[in-house]
Structure formats: C-alpha cells, structure tokens
Amino acid sequence: xxxxxxxxxxxxxxxxxxxxxxxxxxxxxxxxxxxxxxxxxxxxxxxxxxxxxxxxxxxxxxxxxxxxxxxxxxxxxxxxxxxxxxxxxxxxxxxxxxxxxxxxxxxxxxxxxxxxxxxxxxxxxxxxxxxxxxxxxxxxxxxxxxxxxxxxxxxxxxxxxxxxxxxxxxxxxxxxxxxxxxxxxxxxxxxxxxxxxxxxxxxxxxxxxxxxxxxxxxxxxxxxxxxxxxxxxxxxxxxxxxxxxxxxxxxxxxxxxxxxxxxxxxxxxxxxxxxxxxxxxxxxxxxxxxxxxxxxxxxxxxxxxxxxxxxxxxxxxxxxxxxxxxxxxxxxxxxxxxxxxxxxxxxxxxxxxxxxxxxxxxxxxxxxxxxxxxxxx
Ligand code: BMA
Numbered sequence: 001x002x003x004x005x006x007x008x009x010x011x012x013x014x015x016x017x018x019x020x021x022x023x024x025x026x027x028x029x030x031x032x033x034x035x036x037x038x039x040x041x042x043x044x045x046x047x048x049x050x051x052x053x054x055x056x057x058x059x060x061x062x063x064x065x066x067x068x069x070x071x072x073x074x075x076x077x078x079x080x081x082x083x084x085x086x087x088x089x090x091x092x093x094x095x096x097x098x099x100x101x102x103x104x105x106x107x108x109x110x111x112x113x114x115x116x117x118x119x120x121x122x123x124x125x126x127x128x129x130x131x132x133x134x135x136x137x138x139x140x141x142x143x144x145x146x147x148x149x150x151x152x153x154x155x156x157x158x159x160x161x162x163x164x165x166x167x168x169x170x171x172x173x174x175x176x177x178x179x180x181x182x183x184x185x186x187x188x189x190x191x192x193x194x195x196x197x198x199x200x201x202x203x204x205x206x207x208x209x210x211x212x213x214x215x216x217x218x219x220x221x222x223x224x225x226x227x228x229x230x231x232x233x234x235x236x237x238x239x240x241x242x243x244x245x246x247x248x249x250x251x252x253x254x255x256x257x258x259x260x261x262x263x264x265x266x267x268x269x270x271x272x273x274x275x276x277x278x279x280x281x282x283x284x285x286x287x288x289x290x291x292x293x294x295x296x297x298x299x300x301x302x303x304x305x306x307x308x309x310x311x312x313x314x315x316x317x318x319x320x321x322x323x324x325x326x327x328x329x330x331x332x333x334x335x336x337x338x339x340x341x342x343x344x345x346x347x348x349x350x351x352x353x354x355x356x357x358x359x360x361x362x363x364x365x366x367x368x369x370x371x372x373x374x375x376x377x
Contacts, residue, residue: 041376042188048375049298053327056365060090060332067338069348079348084361086368090330096133099168122187126369129190152209173228186232195238218253234259238302241265241280244287262302285326301331305345309353315360
C-alpha cells in the first residue's frame, strides 16, 4: 500500500511537471514573466536552422525593407526585391540606442517602424536577426568609444554602472517582448549580443575586458532577459575574423547560452583582398562546421559583404563558391545606407553586380523568402 501511494505521488508529480511545461510553452502563456522556456515557435526556428543546410542557405540583408540606395520608407520596397522580385529569407535589424529610451536607433530608424517590419518578415515566413551597438554606459559615447577602459567591469554586478546598465537592458527586453503579431504570437528573433568581440573596436571587445568579464556580460544579459520573460530569443555568437580555434572559443560562455555559431567577416580591398577573404572564410567556416557538429549547433555567416560591390561577378565568383561548401544556415549582407554614399552591400537596380546577383538568386542553393519551408511549424 505504501509503495502504491508513493508511486501514485510520483506519477502525480510527473504529470504536474509535464502539464506545467506544456502550459508554459503555449502561445497564451508566451509573455509570462519568469518563464525560462522559449516559445514553441522559437524552439521550432532553432530546429529549422539546423535543417536548412540540407537544401541550401538563406540569403539575408540588414535593414532590407527600411531603406536602400537613394530611398527610404517606401512601402513594400527593398533593393534586393527590386532586382530579383523576392525578399531576403533573413532580415537583420539594429537596435543600438534603444537603451536611451528614444524613438530612433543610431541609424535613425524609428523603433515602431522596425517592430512592424520584423512582424511583416515573420508573416511572410522569413527570419529576423538583431544586433545591438549599445552606447558606452560610462562615457555616453557610442559603442566604438573605447578610450576609457573598464566599461565592462563597471556594468557587472558590484560595478558602479550596474543598475544603469540593467535599465538599458530593460529597454531591449521590452522591445523583444513587444514583437507580437495580430494573433498574439511572439516573433522569434536570433539575437547577436556583444558581437565581434575578438576585435577591440567596441567597448566589450578583446582588449577592453577580460575573458571572464566578457563571459559574465553575456550570461548576465541572458539571465536578465529570461527574468524579463523574453522567451522569443535564440542567441548567436558572432566573433570577427580572428582565429579560429582557441581565439574563436576563448570567450564562449557555454553551450547552454548559445544557439548558433556565427562569423562576421568582410571582404576588404576589392581585387587585392579576394584571397585573404576566401582564406578567412575557408579557415573559420571549416572550423565552425566541425564545432557545430560537435556541439549540435547551426552555423552561419552572420555579417559579410564587399562595400559598394565593385567586382561585377562577386556573387557567383567570390561569395558563392566559397560558402556553398559549408553547412551554413544563412549569410547576411550588411546594410544599403541611404545616408552614406557607397556604404552598401547588396546591389540595387543598375548597380554593377546586379546581373550577377540574379544568377546568384537563380542558383538552387540560395534561399530567398519564397524558397524556404515554414521555419516555425
Ligand atoms: C556599421 C555601419 C554604421 C552603422 C552601424 C550599426 O557597420 O553601417 O554606419 O551605424 O553598422 O548599424
């Protein structure tokens, strides 16, 4: 009898736990604070990211529907779509300066407009990734303001700017929690915090904090968002070109805090730089292929491009042949600025590489939004 009761209690406990888990992942419950379980759509996106390389890789573009070369804010417009008639499968957005509580990002994008475009991208079946060039919490300068050392130390627990820093993170949490469709679904996002930290150009970069401090910064951010009920984020780790191996993994905070292994690397110096660019891609993407398999994580080229694309066949002769050998889930090209002449990374109609981009688009391996299976089901 005693044994029977004991078993019955265990069975009841198991069913309660199972029931709680199930409830906390339903849509209705998606915004419950303190939930440390991602929404079903977010979990499914992670699975989809691992499955995509079986059919190709997704094409991504930063700020794609917001503006382009010589235009801004036109509805239903994108430089990529103007050439190939389809939107990128991945769109990147940048929330730098949200930490100040203002209406516009550091690139002068209105956050309400950005939210709507993220929801639009979800509704058309595509994915969103978000970066955050957070201002320097000590000097008030931008994220490239690295003259003052010890910024990371000062935002960690017991640091003098810890509370301010949490209030800055809070603005980010509110934004992520506000990405909700009309039917109440929270939009999953691949978040790439504290990126390019193997270089030293941001206040969280290599020479500006210790390895332990960087890891603490990452885990603090992760835990804070969990406490705020942010259950629609996957975390992308995006070091810069240095490495691979020890340098790449040195500041990795652990498999439980990272969902995707990324790489930010650019092609610089045009013709002269082709070999260096391809070598970096080959070296680090080979490493990521192995590391991704070992850790069971998708991999991606999280930022890349050749500014102003002066090489006419860059898409099919430089980028495609190099990256198609690796099981990346996506490649993201940086933004087509409307306010900085020649600061663009995707072609626009009439641009020198536009015809080659059509060939790139027609290659079965490159996936635009109409090519991808449902990432969320
Ligand atoms: C950089 C440039 C900047 C921009 C920043 C954040 O690479 O494009 O002009 O402010 O990204 O988007």
